[in-house]
Amino acid sequence: xxxxxxxxxxxxxxxxxxxxxxxxxxxxxxxxxxxxxxxxxxxxxxxxxxxxxxxxxxxxxxxxxxxxxxxxxxxxxxxxxxxxxxxxxxxxxxxxxxxxxxxxxxxxxxxxxxxxxxxxxxxxxxxxxxxxxxxxxxxxxxxxxxxxxxxxxxxxxxxxxxxxxxxxxxxxxxxxxxxxxxxxxxxxxxxxxxxxxxxxxxxxxxxxxxxxxxxxxxxxxxxxxxxxxxxxxxxxxxxxxxxxxxxxxxxxxxxxxxxxxxxxxxxxxxxxxxxxxxxxxxxxxxxxxxxxxxxxxxxxxxxxxxxxxxxxxxxxxxxxxxxxxxxxxxxxxxxxxxxxxxxxxxxxxxxxxxxxxxxxxxxxxxxxxxxxxxxxxxxxxxxxxxxxxxxxxxxxxxxxxxxxxxxxxxxxxxxxxxxxxxxxxxxxxxxxxxxxxxxxxxxxxxxxxxxxxxxxxxxxxxxxxxxxxxxxxxxxxxxxxxxxxxxxxxxxxxxxxxxxxxxxxxxxxxxxxxxxxxxxxxxxxxxxxxxxxxxxxxxxxxxxxxxxxxxxxxxxxxxxxxxxxxxxxxxxxxxxxxxxxxxxxxxxxxxxxxxxxxxxxxxxxxxxxxxxxxxxxxxxxxxxxxxxxxxxxxxxxxxxxxxxxxxxxxxxxxxxxxxxxxxxxxxxxxxxxxxxxxxxxxxxxxxxxxxxxxxxxxxxxxxxxxxxxxxxxxxxxxxxxxxxxxxxxxxxxxxxxxxxxxxxxxxxxxxxxxxxxxxxxxxxxxxxxxxxxxxxxxxxxxxxxxxxxxxxxxxxxxxxxxxxxxxxxxxxxxxxxxxxxxxxxxxxxxxxxxxxxxxxxxxxxxxxxxxxxxxxxxx
Numbered sequence: 001x002x003x004x005x006x007x008x009x010x011x012x013x014x015x016x017x018x019x020x021x022x023x024x025x026x027x028x029x030x031x032x033x034x035x036x037x038x039x040x041x042x043x044x045x046x047x048x049x050x051x052x053x054x055x056x057x058x059x060x061x062x063x064x065x066x067x068x069x070x071x072x073x074x075x076x077x078x079x080x081x082x083x084x085x086x087x088x089x090x091x092x093x094x095x096x097x098x099x100x101x102x103x104x105x106x107x108x109x110x111x112x113x114x115x116x117x118x119x120x121x122x123x124x125x126x127x128x129x130x131x132x133x134x135x136x137x138x139x140x141x142x143x144x145x146x147x148x149x150x151x152x153x154x155x156x157x158x159x160x161x162x163x164x165x166x167x168x169x170x171x172x173x174x175x176x177x178x179x180x181x182x183x184x185x186x187x188x189x190x191x192x193x194x195x196x197x198x199x200x201x202x203x204x205x206x207x208x209x210x211x212x213x214x215x216x217x218x219x220x221x222x223x224x225x226x227x228x229x230x231x232x233x234x235x236x237x238x239x240x241x242x243x244x245x246x247x248x249x250x251x252x253x254x255x256x257x258x259x260x261x262x263x264x265x266x267x268x269x270x271x272x273x274x275x276x277x278x279x280x281x282x283x284x285x286x287x288x289x290x291x292x293x294x295x296x297x298x299x300x301x302x303x304x305x306x307x308x309x310x311x312x313x314x315x316x317x318x319x320x321x322x323x324x325x326x327x328x329x330x331x332x333x334x335x336x337x338x339x340x341x342x343x344x345x346x347x348x349x350x351x352x353x354x355x356x357x358x359x360x361x362x363x364x365x366x367x368x369x370x371x372x373x374x375x376x377x378x379x380x381x382x383x384x385x386x387x388x389x390x391x392x393x394x395x396x397x398x399x400x401x402x403x404x405x406x407x408x409x410x411x412x413x414x415x416x417x418x419x420x421x422x423x424x425x426x427x428x429x430x431x432x433x434x435x436x437x438x439x440x441x442x443x444x445x446x447x448x449x450x451x452x453x454x455x456x457x458x459x460x461x462x463x464x465x466x467x468x469x470x471x472x473x474x475x476x477x478x479x480x481x482x483x484x485x486x487x488x489x490x491x492x493x494x495x496x497x498x499x500x501x502x503x504x505x506x507x508x509x510x511x512x513x514x515x516x517x518x519x520x521x522x523x524x525x526x527x528x529x530x531x532x533x534x535x536x537x538x539x540x541x542x543x544x545x546x547x548x549x550x551x552x553x554x555x556x557x558x559x560x561x562x563x564x565x566x567x568x569x570x571x572x573x574x575x576x577x578x579x580x581x582x583x584x585x586x587x588x589x590x591x592x593x594x595x596x597x598x599x600x601x602x603x604x605x606x607x608x609x610x611x612x613x614x615x616x617x618x619x620x621x622x623x624x625x626x627x628x629x630x631x632x633x634x635x636x637x638x639x640x641x642x643x644x645x646x647x648x649x650x651x652x653x654x655x656x657x658x659x660x661x662x663x664x665x666x667x668x669x670x671x672x673x674x675x676x677x678x679x680x681x682x683x684x685x686x687x688x689x690x691x692x693x694x695x696x697x698x699x700x701x702x703x704x705x706x707x708x709x710x711x712x713x714x715x716x717x718x719x720x721x722x723x724x725x726x727x728x729x730x731x732x733x734x735x736x737x738x739x740x741x742x743x744x745x746x747x748x749x750x751x752x753x754x755x756x757x758x759x760x761x762x763x764x765x766x767x768x769x770x771x772x773x774x775x776x777x778x779x780x781x782x783x784x785x786x787x788x789x790x791x792x793x794x795x796x797x798x799x800x801x802x803x804x805x806x807x808x809x810x811x812x813x814x815x816x817x818x819x820x821x822x823x824x825x826x827x828x829x830x831x832x833x834x835x836x837x838x839x840x841x842x843x844x845x846x847x848x849x850x851x852x853x854x855x856x857x858x859x
Contacts, residue, residue: 026157029159153650241298344360526555
């Protein structure tokens, strides 16, 4: 493909890229357009002369089945920086790159580790990550890529990813900003054609313009083919087929092997004619991804198999690539190849690449000469799929699905949801069953189950289907839909509807008590119905209705958490957890783990909190249980806030919802309102804090519940630096003691800055006492430190109370170094530095880095 020195017709796109690269901080942008529309040219322009260190990766179809192959391209140049990370983080990278034997990390753990590495690498020079053909990245790399893309705001790292419009991929549902690249407008198309083919005849020019339809690659390449015919052959063949056919046999064979080589070990040599014809560049890279596609379309099956067999010899020490190439070269059953695939599948599983392992085992079964071995390998593939929550694949491997009655669908979907967490299959089957005939009782239960599935999925696409099913449903069903779903937009006034429904339900139907209890929790009026919920919970548990008891125990625990009865909540969670494990209800088991993890986070048991978040994320994310993955991130935000690591808290909270918005169908995007604003204020992101507080008011969150009315007033005060009385005087504030104590702490800090020390001491003393009652030591210490700074006479332990490492960290922080810079010097992660500092501040009786120097000098 020839390139002009000037990019024609792309002024708008280039301006947007310039703005994107010039913005402060980090961010991500997905460049989206058809094949050949010029995405690669725009990426090249963005990567040139921007002052950043540029790291590039390219997705290829041949490599899309190898777990973490795309991530490896990005991270490999940065691995020297990993030596400065803590040992646990280094182990994470060793595991995914096949150099360790530890358990594969969860997306949450690996994502945070990658962010740490990027932050360290960007410490001296900002980074630009450029990923072309990102739709071809393997699913693990896409999942990690979208995870970190949503959390780059606090880092000097920018990400550009180009995807083809016609390919569906994980980038589509990531909610990232997008830059569409349309075909060129007619005047620009004509100018480009005149530039690249000035001598083209008028008739040929008209034909090229018509066929290209504004596609720049076609405008550049079609003049060569304008007089060669070609009819309706595929686009890539139409552009490059003639040049490929003209190659010498040796060059064509070499290019084929390079096109099929997913690991880039094959070295091109003796292909001068391919360079001359413009198929590859002078540095022996394919000129455009479509050259690869066109080349693969011109070869015979035997030529392709011979190429794969040659390539397998290059990868004899790489189990996965060796077996993949060997299998592609094999037609008839071959036990040796099947064994190689099985060995490769084990390697992939150990690295967390379950999807790759399933594909390899399935192919191994196809190549097994023995019927017994074929059956064994199919069963193993099904087992791996089930273990990795690839339940659709597991079901297809075991048996073909048959028609079932609505009652059978209800039972199967209920089991799939609560025992396996399979929201995808369960939602699809229940929605299909509801589209058919079902008796009234079964239909009502199917509707209730569909709501529960949709709530746990937290997915807009599934909720849209659910909302369609509920059109014309009764008042109670619509109430559940409004509260369980997009509550930020449909929950206004729902609390009154919940109260009215509770007045009519009585104690006879546990299903109604359960569903109304969930609705009451999300509208923050569960405490008003505490006695009824606890009575029904006891009755169901002692009566043997175990599944009902599990749900009701969760409601009891949530009510205890909200009202500050944290010791009782921990005991309830332990009771519920034992029940779920005994009966194999994995979804509820992880939910109880998550709620307990949140209490651990607020109380300062950060290790327990992070274990809970990691366990939750590892189980829920592959299954698409969005509510639980959100809960894992909420635990991360809570732990970071408790540790005083506000950068990490902001990364977690803004991952749940962007400042100024509330992620549709995410309950926790609303419930973490205070967390996001608090983290934003403490990291100096006051505009983002104010935007989020004002969005809460504009979205009319106060009309959803008294708690949200209290918190909306509080975050407006925190973000704008105004008086807190309107928030703390709200009648519902006292019903939520932890949130109230946090607002009191914020008010005390504000009063101290206003030099109203007397009022500040009164407020801070109340906050410290509230935190002590809740048993949250770190928050109480923070309040006491603020109280001392306000002149209360509270005495901290002084520098003598610091450990050697705490003293070293305090000294570096007093010198003005950031957490990241301190971590780089001491070989700690920024999170660990933040955790040490939150213990240092109360020991020295200070509340900010600015006071550290004087405190160390005084002691």
